[in-house]
Amino acid sequence: MLEVSRLSHGFGRRPPLWEIPHLRWDGRSLVHLRGDNGSGKTTLLRLLAGLDTPRRGTIRWTLDDGAPAAPPRFGDLLYLHQQPYLFDTSVAGNLRHVARWQGWRGDDARSRIASMLARCGLADHARQHARSLSGGERMRLALARAWLLSPRVLLLDEPTASLDRQAIDDITALILSLRETGCAIVLSAHQQSVLTERCDAEWHLERGGLQVGDMQAGIAEPRPLGADS
Amino acid sequence: MHELMATMGKALHLLVSFDPALWEIIGVSFRVSLTAILVALPPALLVALVLARVAFPGRWLAISLVNTFMAVPTVVVGLVLFMLLSRSGPLGEWQLLFTQRAMVIGQIILASPILIAMLHSSLQSIDQRAWETARQLGAGRLQAFAMLIHEARFGVIAAVLAAFGRIIAEVGSAVMIGGNIEHFTRTITTAIALETLKGEFAQGIALGMVLLLLALLLNVLLGVMRGRGQQMVSA
Numbered sequence: 001m002l003e004v005s006r007l008s009h010g011f012g013r014r015p016p017l018w019e020i021p022h023l024r025w026d027g028r029s030l031v032h033l034r035g036d037n038g039s040g041k042t043t044l045l046r047l048l049a050g051l052d053t054p055r056r057g058t059i060r061w062t063l064d065d066g067a068p069a070a071p072p073r074f075g076d077l078l079y080l081h082q083q084p085y086l087f088d089t090s091v092a093g094n095l096r097h098v099a100r101w102q103g104w105r106g107d108d109a110r111s112r113i114a115s116m117l118a119r120c121g122l123a124d125h126a127r128q129h130a131r132s133l134s135g136g137e138r139m140r141l142a143l144a145r146a147w148l149l150s151p152r153v154l155l156l157d158e159p160t161a162s163l164d165r166q167a168i169d170d171i172t173a174l175i176l177s178l179r180e181t182g183c184a185i186v187l188s189a190h191q192q193s194v195l196t197e198r199c200d201a202e203w204h205l206e207r208g209g210l211q212v213g214d215m216q217a218g219i220a221e222p223r224p225l226g227a228d229s
Numbered sequence: 230m231h232e233l234m235a236t237m238g239k240a241l242h243l244l245v246s247f248d249p250a251l252w253e254i255i256g257v258s259f260r261v262s263l264t265a266i267l268v269a270l271p272p273a274l275l276v277a278l279v280l281a282r283v284a285f286p287g288r289w290l291a292i293s294l295v296n297t298f299m300a301v302p303t304v305v306v307g308l309v310l311f312m313l314l315s316r317s318g319p320l321g322e323w324q325l326l327f328t329q330r331a332m333v334i335g336q337i338i339l340a341s342p343i344l345i346a347m348l349h350s351s352l353q354s355i356d357q358r359a360w361e362t363a364r365q366l367g368a369g370r371l372q373a374f375a376m377l378i379h380e381a382r383f384g385v386i387a388a389v390l391a392a393f394g395r396i397i398a399e400v401g402s403a404v405m406i407g408g409n410i411e412h413f414t415r416t417i418t419t420a421i422a423l424e425t426l427k428g429e430f431a432q433g434i435a436l437g438m439v440l441l442l443l444a445l446l447l448n449v450l451l452g453v454m455r456g457r458g459q460q461m462v463s464a
Contacts, residue, residue: 085358
């Protein structure tokens with residue numbers, strides 16, 4: 001579960017991008033973080049991932065058993081950049097790095113990597129240099145790397161930005177599959193797409209605040225600040 | 230002209246006939262300089278990483294200092310080390326003066342600023358997302374550091390080649406703290422200086438050819454590394 005209180009952040013001496021008095025999230029749903037360009041979506045996701053420290057306020061993650069997990073362990077909670085950074089090696093090599101960091105060796109590592117490449121439709125690209133992939137394939141590789149770790153929460157920064165229709169469909173299918181494995185996901189997107197239509201809830205960054213809406217319940221207007229999602 | 234050609238011929242003969250005295254000098258030079266690079270590299274990498282990735286007060290001053298030390302004359306390093314290591318100096322008890330170890334220390338001091346400056350520049354050019362991605366995907370701090378070095382590998386190799394080229398060709402520090410002792414601390418550059426003073430040019434020219442060849446090789450390798458590094462950055 002995520003609990004945010006009195007959170008605000010900004011850059012330099014400029015006023016804060018937004019202020020979030022209170023936010024609770026069960027950490028089980030698929031959330032669409034909406035907002036115009038420059039509204040602070042990336043900033044919020046990076047703060048939630050523990051990559052940056054907020055100017056003010058607290059972010060508290062708790063595990064299923066109620067034990068505090070602040071900051072959460074990398075691997076349990078993953079943030080994916082809008083333009084994912086791919087290591088300077090092959091597609092399979094990118095996954096091998098993750099396997100090595102997890103301490104997986106030999107046949108175990110090979111079978112995990114092969115199965116993940118197949119699941120993400122990258123088996124035919126295994127030996128290709130990662131940086132020669134197309135935009136959609138790059139995002140699929142970044143998702144495959146993350147999926148290897150079976151994260152509890154995934155924070156995706158504009159995962160379908162600048163992609164064509166087919167690539168968006170592929171990424172949507174992958175994200176929904178990940179969701180089915182029990183991974184909670186917050187994804188930012190400033191435009192509606194087939195992916196955002198499948199989300200359970202919506203967080204809307206607007207006029208310096210965050211509004212929360214339940215899309216499955218059919219609530220057209222977001223509920224006011226501080227409501228549980 | 231005839232004498233010059235004859236001397237060149239003698240020099241070539243010394244090289245291709247594997248003259249033991251000549252190749253012993255080349256061996257000492259490479260042993261001292263390679264040892265210095267190997268010892269200097271790990272701390273230089275660490276300092277370069279801190280300068281490239283950690284924001285602390287006075288970082289720009291530290292970077293300026295490193296850049297300044299790149300221009301320190303080799304004789305000044307030799308002079309300071311001579312005063313420290315001489316029998317009456319504060320480190321005289323170590324009895325290092327006129328030994329290969331002393332020469333290694335001198336070359337570490339000369340190589341470190343070049344290594345740090347070039348490694349800093351190379352590590353700084355690696356995208357911030359590389360560190361974040363590695364850490365998030367489960368890499369420990371050391372593993373993430375190793376990943377950064379892997380990503381910057383062409384720049385790292387270029388830094389090592391440039392530093393090696395600088396220290397193997399230096400003469401000021403080597404002659405002052407090595408003493409140019411035959412079979413022990415005589416290096417390519419100190420031998421060239423001595424042979425020239427003695428008026429025996431053949432060995433000096435042969436050693437000069439080795440240095441020129443090495444310079445050519447290092448420059449070609451540096452060019453290749455720079456090309457690959459730029460390809461990687463633009464990918």
